[in-house]
Each structure stands twice: as C-alpha cells, then as structure tokens.
Amino acid sequence: MNLLLTTDTHVPRRARLLPDELLGAIGAADVVFHAGDWVDEATLDLLAARSxxxxxxxxxxxxxALRARLPEVARAEVAGVRFAVVHETGQARGREERCEQLFADTDVLVFGHSHIPWDTTTAGGLRLLNPGSxxxxxxxxxxxxxxxxxxAGALTEVVLHRLPRRGGS
Structure with a gap:
C-alpha cells in the first residue's frame, strides 16, 4: 500500500493552493494521512475527493467547522501496520518516551505542528513521523x-520529499 503523509497545509493563510507535486502524489497514494492544521474546509474537501x-x-x-468533521486522534490499520495520527506531541525533548507511553498499541505515529520533518524510532519500536509542511x-x-x-505488517521506503521553492515560501 502506497502512503502519503502530510500536515500543516495552512491554506489559504500560508499558501493559496497546495503544490501540484503534492496533489499528484495524493492521487497515486492508496492512503493519505493528514496530521492537522488544514485551516479551511475546502482543503479537507479537496483531499477527501482526491484520496x-x-x-x-x-x-x-x-x-x-473542521473540529466538527475531524477527530483529535485518528487510528487506522494499513497492511498490518497500526497507525495513529495526532497534530501535537509536545516539545521535542522527551517526545519518544512520551509518545511511546501514549501510543503503546501503535506501530507508527504521524504528527505535525512543528513544520520540522522528523523520523525516529523509539526504544520500544514506535516509529514517529512528521512530514513537515x-x-x-x-x-x-x-x-x-x-x-x-x-x-505485510512493515513500513518501508519512507521518503521525505522536498518541494521546489515558490515565491513567498
């Protein structure tokens, strides 16, 4: 199963539109994970229609309006991998230990908020992924x-994609 992970789209506050590369990748994914900070319902509707x-x-x-449509924490099993999605995980210091306790029944935690890409695995095996913005x-x-x-119960081929700079980024 091909996955796409994104967060902190902030449309239309930070950008008027989502990048074309991201939109194309959404269409190629079997599952799209979005860890919050949509800002507008139109972006949610767009991703829901394309995913x-x-x-x-x-x-x-x-x-x-968005809070009425979306949960604070979402969970899904994809190809035997147990995912959780949340926007905020708190400060970077102590994140692995804190998340390992909070999401003990999870294989992969997708999160956002910081706009800083993050890919670590805790001592107990929880993979923490923040795709940036x-x-x-x-x-x-x-x-x-x-x-x-x-x-088959494993997450592989995790790739951070860097988007071309546009004016105002």
Missing part, C-alpha cells in the same frame, strides 16, 4: 511531505 482513503485529524489552527517551511530549508509503503 482513495483519508486518515486525518484537526490541528490547533483549525476552527469549529508542504506550504510553510518556516526555518526549514524546504517545504516537505513524506511517502512510504506499508506491506
């Missing part, structure tokens, strides 16, 4: 998203 399966949560910048790089060199493959 075969969307697993998504709301973030701290998402208002009542495809529209708001903040202090990062590039806007980013991730792809991966889930098969």
């Amino acid at each position: 075969r399966r969307l697993v998504a949560v709301y973030g701290n910048n998402d208002g009542p 495809p529209t708001d790089r903040r202090r990062q060199p590039d806007c980013t998203y991730m792809t991966a493959v889930a098969t």
